[in-house]
Amino acid sequence: MKKPVRKEKPGSDKREHHYLNRMRHHSGKYEEFHWPSVELLINLAYTYEVIHSHLARRLDEHNLSLGAFNVLMVLSRFEGDGCPMHELGELLLVSRANVTGLIDYLARRKFVERTEDERDRRVRLVRLTKAGKKFLESILPAHYSRVREMFKGMSNRDKAALSELLMKLRHSTQSSLKRVSMNGGK
Template sequence: MDEVDLTDRAEVQGDFETGLNADDQLELRVWLRLLTCANLIERNVRQNLRETFDTTLPRFDLMAQLDRAPDGLTMGALSRRMMVTNGNVTGLIDRLVTEGLVERRPAPGDRRAQVVRLTRAGKRAFDGMTPAHADWINEMFKGLGRQDMTALLRLLAKLKQSLAEREGQEK
């Protein structure tokens, strides 16, 4: 039997980089590896949030933003911070309001805007999740030393800067 083996045994647990050549452009390799790491972390957090607290990552991210802004945020500020569209935030907030975790009220002085903030229950729920969340993240970064992390933080800052510059240009 010399048929092609479609199960591709070399790829037991592939990712975006699988099949990429070492002589491909460095930039692409960095980007794909970055994406792989982000996906692995996201997947882990998502699963933990579901199993431990029966909630979702977008809900958690949104609540984390509100937790850091005790005076509340407008819908627009929220969507900028979460880097998602306005419409997306509208839907998420709708659901969180229904669940009683978030409250929406008209912004003083601007009848177009809404200010959103955590309710008492929302704050309580979020505080209950924070420690476990921190543990998960810490656990995932266990393989990196303090030096590694500061180096990584610095390089990512530089990349972020490089990315932010070309955001303004747009068109």
């Protein structure tokens, strides 16, 4: 398996200017255009991309995809009996089919193992192996200090406010989507 070295991307703020310029133009042109909403969408996407690509790059150094990392994180709370595969899918918003692939990969690296559920022989329980637990514990300190470092420029107060607002946005969006889908929107 070849592992090419990835180049980090600089944050060009040409982008910010372009977006603002485009918004100004469209806001006069489309009646449905709602500045605060569009601005929010752009900021959410752009900010997420910057953070996501940085973290993915760091995990890549351990040959871990973000999906695989998330699986390990979820399993770290299921020691003992293990977690049914379909439940992993629900927690990660990933389809059953794709969970199979992630677990296959992690099982090849001996980080997880599948066992059978005695009570329902259709389900397979997944749990961390000793090696998997050890591996996760070896990378988490660096991960957590990276997260802390990355967000250092903001006060805890701002972080809490931002978390709060993001949660509010998510709930609002989800209930709006539910409403639409009940009215026949696909």
